[in-house]
Amino acid sequence: MRWNTRVTDLLGIKYPIVQGGLAYLAYADLAAAVSNAGGLGQVTAMSLNTPEELRDEIRKTKSLTDQPFGVNFAIGNHGRPYEHFLEVALKEEVAAVSVTGGNPAPFLDFVKDTPVKKLVLVAARRQAIKAEQLGADAVMVVGQEGGGHLGRDDIGTSVLIPQVVDSVQIPVIASGGFGDGRGLMSALALGAEGIEMGTRFIAVKECVDASELYKDALVSGNENDTVVIKRSIGAPARAIANSWTDKILKIEKENGGYEQLKDYISGEANTRYIHNGLETEGFAWAGQVMGLIHDIPTTEELFGRIISQAEAIRKKWAE
Numbered sequence: 001m002r003w004n005t006r007v008t009d010l011l012g013i014k015y016p017i018v019q020g021g022l023a024y025l026a027y028a029d030l031a032a033a034v035s036n037a038g039g040l041g042q043v044t045a046m047s048l049n050t051p052e053e054l055r056d057e058i059r060k061t062k063s064l065t066d067q068p069f070g071v072n073f074a075i076g077n078h079g080r081p082y083e084h085f086l087e088v089a090l091k092e093e094v095a096a097v098s099v100t101g102g103n104p105a106p107f108l109d110f111v112k113d114t115p116v117k118k119l120v121l122v123a124a125r126r127q128a129i130k131a132e133q134l135g136a137d138a139v140m141v142v143g144q145e146g147g148g149h150l151g152r153d154d155i156g157t158s159v160l161i162p163q164v165v166d167s168v169q170i171p172v173i174a175s176g177g178f179g180d181g182r183g184l185m186s187a188l189a190l191g192a193e194g195i196e197m198g199t200r201f202i203a204v205k206e207c208v209d210a211s212e213l214y215k216d217a218l219v220s221g222n223e224n225d226t227v228v229i230k231r232s233i234g235a236p237a238r239a240i241a242n243s244w245t246d247k248i249l250k251i252e253k254e255n256g257g258y259e260q261l262k263d264y265i266s267g268e269a270n271t272r273y274i275h276n277g278l279e280t281e282g283f284a285w286a287g288q289v290m291g292l293i294h295d296i297p298t299t300e301e302l303f304g305r306i307i308s309q310a311e312a313i314r315k316k317w318a319e
């Protein structure tokens with residue numbers, strides 16, 4: 001069966017599946033595995049320390065796959081200038097760049113006259129319309145189920161996607177809550193032309209930087225085991241519920257503000273959990289889709305399952 005959509009055509013990929021940017025987790029091994037399996041893998045730029053490190057990671061990815069892959073930029077998170085990183089991505093001629101977390105206007109302006117495909121991850125209809133006006137080639141739209149940073153309006157994926165599809169001309173990639181072939185088919189039915197998955201791609205063998213403890217938590221946990229933190233500072237984001245997120249929510253409830261929160265929500269607190277497996281000393285982003293994660297396959301196995309499940313649904317619908 002063919003899986004062509006405007007998203008596969010735009011990105012030159014076989015299946016309409018994009019691996020989301022994953023702070024501190026999405027490097028060459030994962031990006032190449034996703035691209036080799038027929039999707040679009042992405043290296044997450046702003047988790048790296050220098051533009052040279054990004055160049056090395058891109059070159060490593062190229063050594064592991066001859067398929068297209070992208071570089072993701074979460075531009076709001078670290079407050080660091082991203083221009084030199086972006087220059088590297090352009091110079092290395094990656095297929096796509098994606099941006100989220102801040103005003104995409106300067107970013108899109110920077111890449112305007114280049115052949116790189118321009119993706120913007122948004123969490124609201126108005127942001128999707130703006131991204132299109134600013135020159136995005138496609139928008140990824142994340143609903144409330146998703147892992148990591150979310151929109152402030154609490155709109156679920158199944159309502160947000162058709163709204164955005166009705167509001168823009170460019171292709172829409174649905175994000176938030178996808179993990180299997182049923183999800184892929186539901187996204188296509190909603191008018192999206194592909195899906196982006198974040199949490200599901202942590203629980204694969206090639207996500208080598210995720211601790212065993214993190215992966216085990218994704219497998220053993222269910223859809224009730226996430227919580228939204230950072231709402232009080234206007235940056236809601238979904239994480240695995242644990243004693244650390246309890247502390248964060250307590251500070252938020254007591255109107256603690258950023259100063260009291262900052263050590264609890266820092267990149268260090270994040271990596272203590274996700275890299276070092278220190279469950280009580282940090283936090284880990286994850287979406288509600290963890291309720292649909294039951295094992296740690298290879299990325300290729302995961303694609304095989306998603307596509308065969310989706311193809312079975314297509315056949316059934318065609319009867």
Ligand SMILES: Cc1cc2nc3c(=O)[nH]c(=O)nc-3n(C[C@H](O)[C@H](O)[C@H](O)COP(=O)(O)O)c2cc1C
Nearest residue numbers: 020021022023146147148176177197198199285287
């Ligand atoms: C651990 C983690 C880290 C993330 N880091 C980033 C990031 O650096 N850049 C980005 O664009 N999105 C990031 N996201 C969001 C994902 O790209 C994606 O939009 C989201 O995971 C989709 O929801 P899902 O988890 O239900 O698949 C992150 C998500 C998770 C779970």
